[in-house]
Structure formats: C-alpha cells, structure tokens
Amino acid sequence: MDNFNSLIADAELGSFSTLMDDADLIYLYDGTLEGMLSSVFAAYGRHEHPKNIVEAHDLQESMLCSYVPIRTELRYAARVQKGIVEQLGDRAYEDVKKVFLSDDTNKGGVIYRFLRYAFKAGRWSMSHISEPPVADFLEIRKQVENEAHYMLMFVRFAHLQNGVFYAHIEPKASVVPLITDHFARRLNVQPFIIYDSVHGLASVFDTERWWLVSSDEINLPAHSCVEDDYQALWQTFYDTIAIEERRNPRCQRNFMPKRFWGNMCEHIPPELRKTKPSTETPTHAARLQAGSQKLLDAPL
Amino acid sequence: MELLDKLTILADAAKYDVACTSCGVSRKAVKGQLGNTMNAGICHSFSADGRCITLLKVLYTNMCSYDCTYCINRRSNEVPRTTLTPRELAELVIGFYRRNYIEGLFLSSAVLKSPDYTTERICEALQLLRETYGFRGYIHAKAIPGTSDDLLVRLGVLADRVSLNIELPSEESLRLLAPEKGKESTLGPMAFVRDGIKANFQDKQLSTIKRTRFVPAGQSTQMIVGATPESDYQILKLSASLYKTMELRRVFFSAYIPVNADPLLPAGVETPLLREHRLYQADWLMRFYEFDVNEIIDEGEPFLDPLVDPKCNWALRHIDQFPVELNKAPYEMLLRIPGIGVRGAKRIVQARRHRSVRFEDLSRLKISLKRAKYFITCNGAYAQGVIFDPSSIYNQLAGETKKRRAKGVLDGQLQLLDS
Numbered sequence: 001m002d003n004f005n006s007l008i009a010d011a012e013l014g015s016f017s018t019l020m021d022d023a024d025l026i027y028l029y030d031g032t033l034e035g036m037l038s039s040v041f042a043a044y045g046r047h048e049h050p051k052n053i054v055e056a057h058d059l060q061e062s063m064l065c066s067y068v069p070i071r072t073e074l075r076y077a078a079r080v081q082k083g084i085v086e087q088l089g090d091r092a093y094e095d096v097k098k099v100f101l102s103d104d105t106n107k108g109g110v111i112y113r114f115l116r117y118a119f120k121a122g123r124w125s126m127s128h129i130s131e132p133p134v135a136d137f138l139e140i141r142k143q144v145e146n147e148a149h150y151m152l153m154f155v156r157f158a159h160l161q162n163g164v165f166y167a168h169i170e171p172k173a174s175v176v177p178l179i180t181d182h183f184a185r186r187l188n189v190q191p192f193i194i195y196d197s198v199h200g201l202a203s204v205f206d207t208e209r210w211w212l213v214s215s216d217e218i219n220l221p222a223h224s225c226v227e228d229d230y231q232a233l234w235q236t237f238y239d240t241i242a243i244e245e246r247r248n249p250r251c252q253r254n255f256m257p258k259r260f261w262g263n264m265c266e267h268i269p270p271e272l273r274k275t276k277p278s279t280e281t282p283t284h285a286a287r288l289q290a291g292s293q294k295l296l297d298a299p300l
Numbered sequence: 301m302e303l304l305d306k307l308t309i310l311a312d313a314a315k316y317d318v319a320c321t322s323c324g325v326s327r328k329a330v331k332g333q334l335g336n337t338m339n340a341g342i343c344h345s346f347s348a349d350g351r352c353i354t355l356l357k358v359l360y361t362n363m364c365s366y367d368c369t370y371c372i373n374r375r376s377n378e379v380p381r382t383t384l385t386p387r388e389l390a391e392l393v394i395g396f397y398r399r400n401y402i403e404g405l406f407l408s409s410a411v412l413k414s415p416d417y418t419t420e421r422i423c424e425a426l427q428l429l430r431e432t433y434g435f436r437g438y439i440h441a442k443a444i445p446g447t448s449d450d451l452l453v454r455l456g457v458l459a460d461r462v463s464l465n466i467e468l469p470s471e472e473s474l475r476l477l478a479p480e481k482g483k484e485s486t487l488g489p490m491a492f493v494r495d496g497i498k499a500n501f502q503d504k505q506l507s508t509i510k511r512t513r514f515v516p517a518g519q520s521t522q523m524i525v526g527a528t529p530e531s532d533y534q535i536l537k538l539s540a541s542l543y544k545t546m547e548l549r550r551v552f553f554s555a556y557i558p559v560n561a562d563p564l565l566p567a568g569v570e571t572p573l574l575r576e577h578r579l580y581q582a583d584w585l586m587r588f589y590e591f592d593v594n595e596i597i598d599e600g601e602p603f604l605d606p607l608v609d610p611k612c613n614w615a616l617r618h619i620d621q622f623p624v625e626l627n628k629a630p631y632e633m634l635l636r637i638p639g640i641g642v643r644g645a646k647r648i649v650q651a652r653r654h655r656s657v658r659f660e661d662l663s664r665l666k667i668s669l670k671r672a673k674y675f676i677t678c679n680g681a682y683a684q685g686v687i688f689d690p691s692s693i694y695n696q697l698a699g700e701t702k703k704r705r706a707k708g709v710l711d712g713q714l715q716l717l718d719s
Binding site: 124127128129130131132135152153154155156157158159165167183185186187188189190226230232233234236237238239240241242243244245246247248249250251252254255256264266 | 303304307308311312314315316328329331332333334335336342343344345346347348349350351352353356357358392395396398399400401557570573647650651653654655657658661664665
C-alpha cells in the first residue's frame with residue numbers, strides 16, 4: 001500500500017501524460033468499492049477509456065500497459081453512487097455492489113464498462129442482455145448469486161459449548177453480506193456466526209440483529225456435548241439414503257462441487273469421524289426422556 | 301434401540317421414495333419460532349447416487365401389515381422393524397434444521413395396523429413438531445390409501461404437501477402386485493384433498509396452529525415404471541389426466557429397482573434410468589412448455605425414443621413449422637425449439653425488444669446451439685455450417701446421444717431441474 005500511495009503522489013505531480021493510448025491504459029485502485037467508484041469518476045474526469053480497472057494488490061504488471069493509480073475520494077465515489085441511483089435506479093446500485101463482491105480480478109473493468117454503457121443507454125439498459133457490457137456485468141452478477149445460493153445449500157452449522165452455532169465457509173465471492181439475512185430470519189432462535197476465511201469476514205447474529213466483523217482468524221470453543229451425536233446421525237442418514245445400485249459420483253459432483261465438501265460434515269470420511277463411547281454422555285434415549293422443556297430452552 | 305439404529309432402518313426403508321422437493325410454498329419466518337419455507341425450495345446435499353437431499357426422508361415405522369410385491373417393507377420380508385416416537389422424530393428434525401442440513405421433513409410410513417391408525421400416529425408426531433416445537437419449515441406427509449376424511453383434514457393442515465402414491469400405472473397391475481391398495485382407495489382420498497385445497501379445509505382441534513392453509517404446496521404422487529408392462533403412452537396419458545382431474549403439482553416416476561424376488565415381478569431386471577429420464581422430459585413438456593400429451597406420444601408408437609428427446613422428436617415430426625426465425629416467432633413457438641428452454645425463450649424476447657438478435661449474441665444469452673442450430677434462423681440466415689436437411693437431422697441428434705453415452709455420461713439424472 002505504501003508503494004501505491006507513492007505512485008498516487010507521482011501521478012498527481014503530473015509525471016503522467018494523459019495522452020496515452022487508451023487501449024493500454026489500466027487504472028489501479030485500493031480494493032475498496034469507493035476506490036473503484038472513484039476510478040469510474042476519474043475516467044470521466046480525465047476523458048479516458050481505461051481498458052481495465054484493477055486492484056493495485058492484484059497487479060501483474062505488463063510492459064505493454066500504462067498504469068494509473070487512482071486515489072480514493074469519498075466525495076467522488078458518492079457522486080458516482082448518486083448518479084447510478086438517479087439515472088439507473090436503486091436496483092442498479094445494488095447490482096453494482098453485488099458484482100463488486102466477486103473475486104473476479106476484472107470486476108472493476110466490467111463494472112466500469114457497464115456504467116459507461118448504461119449512463120448512455122439509460123434506465124432500461126439492464127435489459128439489453130445481448131450487449132457485451134451488459135452481458136459481462138450480468139454474468140458476474142450471476143456468479144455471485146450462484147455462490148450465495150451454494151452457501152444457502154451447503155452451509156453447515158455446528159453447535160459450540162458456548163451455545164453459538166458456527167459455520168465455516170470458503171466461497172469464491174465475498175457473499176457473507178448476501179446470505180446472513182436468510183439465516184437470521186430462518187434460524188432467529190439461535191445465535192450464530194458465519195465465518196468466511198477466504199475473505200476474512202464474519203457475520204455475527206445474536207438472535208436480535210446481525211453485524212459484520214473483519215478478521216483473519218477466529219478462536220472457537222469446542223463442540224457442545226450433543227454436536228457430535230447430531231453429526232453422526234446426519235452422516236448415517238446421508239450414507240443410508242443413497243441407492244447403491246444407482247451410484248453416480250459424476251452427477252453428485254456436478255450438483256455439489258468438491259470444493260464445498262471440506263466444510264460439510266457428511267463428507268468427513270468414516271475413519272476420521274468422531275465416535276464417542278456412549279458411557280461418557282447420556283444416550284439420546286436418556287436425553288429424550290429428560291422432557292421437552294429443557295430441549296426447548298437450550299439450543300439443540 | 302438407539303436412535304442411530306432406528307434412523308438407519310427407517311431411512312433405508314424410505315430411500316426408494318422419489319419425491320424430495322421442498323418447493324411450492326413460501327412461508328415467512330416469525331420471531332421466536334424456528335424455520336420458514338422458500339417457494340423455490342433449497343437442496344442441501346446430494347447423495348452418492350446424485351439425488352438431491354432437501355428433506356429428512358424417513359418412515360415413521362416400517363412395520364407393515366400389507367404385502368405389496370415390489371416393496372422392501374412388505375410384511376413377508378424378514379428385515380429389522382422399528383418405529384420412531386414423535387419426540388425422537390421432532391428432535392431429529394429440529395436438530396438437523398438448526399444445522400442447515402435440511403429444509404424440513406418428508407414423513408412416510410408403512411401401514412401399521414390400519415391406514416387410520418397409522419395416520420393418527422403421523423398426525424401426533426407432526427402436531428408435536430408444529431405446536432410444541434413451533435417448527436415452521438417444510439413438511440411433506442404421505443397419506444395412506446384408505447385413510448378417512450377427518451384424518452386427511454388434520455394431516456393436510458399440519459403438512460405443506462400431501463401425497464398419495466398411485467404406485468403402478470394401471471388398475472390390473474395394482475390388483476396383481478398391491479392387492480391391499482385398490483384404485484379407489486387412492487383416488488378417493490386424492491379427490492378429497494383436491495377439494496380440500498379449493499375449500500381450504502380446517503381442523504378445529506388444531507386451532508393453536510397459526511398457519512392454517514390446507515396443503516399449501518399441493519399434492520403429488522408417484523408410480524413405479526417398469527415393474528409392470530404398461531407403455532410410456534399409458535403412463536403419460538395417466539399422468540396427464542392426474543394433472544387435469546386431480547390438479548396435482550407433480551407426478552414422479554421411479555424406474556423399477558428389484559428389491560424382492562417374486563414370481564410376479566420381472567426377474568432381476570432394472571428399468572433403465574434413461575426411460576425414467578425420457579418420461580420426465582415428456583412431463584416437463586406438459587407442465588412448462590404447453591404441450592398436450594397427444595403431441596408427445598401416440599398409440600401407434602407407444603414408447604418414447606431412447607436416442608432423441610421428446611421435444612426434438614416432436615420438432616422432427618412437425619418439421620414444416622421449422623426453421624423458426626428467432627426475431628419474429630412468438631414466445632410460444634420459441635418454447636417449441638429443441639435446445640431452447642423457458643429461460644432461453646424469455647431471454648430472446650427480452651433481447652430482441654432492444655435490437656435484433658444475431659447468432660453471435662446467443663452465447664451471451666446462454667443459449668446453446670448444439671440442438672437449436674438445426675431449427676432456427678437469425679434474420680433469415682442459418683447458423684454457419686448448417687444445412688437445413690430434415691432427413692439428416694435425426695441421425696446427427698441421435699449420434700450426439702450415442703457419443704455422450706460412449707463417454708460414460710449417464711442419462712437419467714434430473715439435470716432438467718436446472719432449467
């Protein structure tokens with residue numbers, strides 16, 4: 001980042017010529033949404049058509065391109081935001097934010113080209129699905145939405161000793177902000193944490209509201225006394241429900257790509273599963289007889 | 301018996317049931333209660349056979365007083381038998397739901413003593429889950445042929461979807477293989493549930509339940525294909541009439557898997573999944589593509605072509621209606637083009653409102669030319685390299701199928717769910 005800031009200083013001292021061939025021009029931003037929107041603002045301000053807008057961090061420099069680092073200016077970003085909302089509608093701004101959650105390193109350029117097109121073509125441009133700038137934008141939006149949907153399917157919560165349900169995910173886009181509402185509605189009776197270790201982002205729900213926490217690491221208590229039992233029940237169900245004569249691993253992986261398996265307890269191989277001797281904890285039957293009230297009070 | 305062992309027995313006994321969908325009803329979450337439902341449904345895992353797992357699919361009991369020839373749970377089979385208690389079942393559902401393993405419960409059952417006795421036990425279990433545990437997730441309950449009206453009302457208020465299995469595609473087959481389940485004992489309750497959905501039947505004893513729509517996700521049924529000699533024509537005619545007269549949401553097919561040896565059953569022959577797949581394709585054409593059953597199949601050729609899907613088949617038999625001009629054809633005609641689905645047709649309509657559609661646009665519209673290219677023009681021209689020759693199209697399409705199978709791609713899994 002120091003390097004990035006000194007580049008900006010250079011750029012603003014005028015050591016850059018604005019007469020560059022646009023085809024080779026690449027803007028660099030600091031990786032924030034505001035930085036990306038500032039870059040869009042800069043392209044209009046500088047009368048340029050950058051080929052791409054990329055995060056300085058992701059940069060793989062090429063001799064053939066000229067790089068212009070763009071300083072993040074909140075007021076410029078706000079003006080672009082206002083322009084999007086006023087000219088293209090609230091939904092369009094939501095979509096820009098959604099596309100920005102993608103891990104695609106070209107997302108900046110895709111958003112920029114979409115906005116260039118849309119500011120010219122008007123409010124209905126989102127429906128011009130055969131135009132490349134719109135198609136590319138919608139493609140990334142779809143990838144982000146698909147990744148979010150995969151999470152609704154495959155997130156697995158484990159019950160911890162402190163009563164919190166915890167899920168670890170490794171998505172290809174930073175979808176925690178998109179999926180937490182779903183779980184906060186559905187599972188409103190239990191506190192939970194969803195932690196995305198790839199993007200270092202967690203959502204924390206306390207049964208009333210949820211918020212985001214940035215963190216590169218997380219310290220967790222052990223599983224509660226019932227957790228391993230439930231995992232064993234689920235693993236048993238999962239293995240039993242398959243029809244052996246119809247085994248079809250290709251189809252299975254097609255619907256449920258392997259990259260998700262690491263965070264799903266039904267995919268823990270039998271030799272690594274925790275089987276607890278039943279003498280240590282009360283059996284299910286004993287707990288079941290303990291009465292319903294206790295079960296309703298305590299998260300299962 | 302430990303719960304783990306019970307679950308093993310009762311999930312194993314339920315696995316041949318096909319339906320595992322959680323769609324068709326949208327119910328909002330309520331503060332302080334667990335669960336909601338989404339109209340589109342959510343799959344939560346996929347088993348080793350590639351089938352989706354969205355519900356905890358178990359039998360309430362596998363102790364059966366019937367002796368249906370094709371069924372693993374027939375009373376003459378010597379298998380371990382067990383029954384869940386309502387509390388065990390509720391704990392399983394709640395525990396799995398809180399961990400995001402499932403959308404809800406699919407509860408079926410063997411016939412313990414009598415249909416009414418069994419249904420009462422099932423209602424007890426569901427009532428505990430809904431009222432005491434406040435569960436608002438999805439529940440699909442099997443109704444047993446011959447269940448009385450009062451109990452169907454209670455079941456329909458507790459569950460989101462109710463299904464009665466037609467089991468086999470003809471009355472003769474049913475009499476032969478499942479003599480205790482008659483045609484009338486299935487169709488009677490089915491018609492009752494249909495009327496109940498229209499009239500929104502209520503059960504006064506269940507007044508504490510807030511959600512009171514009767515069977516909000518509708519009815520479905522399933523039948524075994526290939527255990528008995530009915531043709532695809534008979535099967536599709538039957539499903540078309542069930543959609544029409546019984547207003548079912550879904551008819552499921554299950555390719556016959558031999559689980560019992562019995563002189564009345566075909567010996568050791570599995571029905572190819574491809575047949576099931578073709579039947580589902582035909583079913584899709586009826587439900588989403590506005591095809592009439594008589595357009596798909598006729599008595600003269602009572603089995604669907606294994607090499608070419610039913611939509612291609614229709615197109616080839618009506619080749620005078622092709623090629624279709626993508627920029628001019630009405631939506632209904634776009635839907636009839638092989639290789640173009642509901643989404644594709646809608647995208648074309650949306651895109652051509654802005655400007656005319658060209659071949660190079662189609663990949664951006666996510667439309668594959670693999671099959672469609674033989675049947676379309678853009679602005680009057682065919683796709684590059686395509687010669688419109690009706691006589692060779694069949695061979696080219698059939699060749700694709702053969703090539704795919706040679707590569708070891710299995711037909712018959714519901715890839716259609718994607719489209």
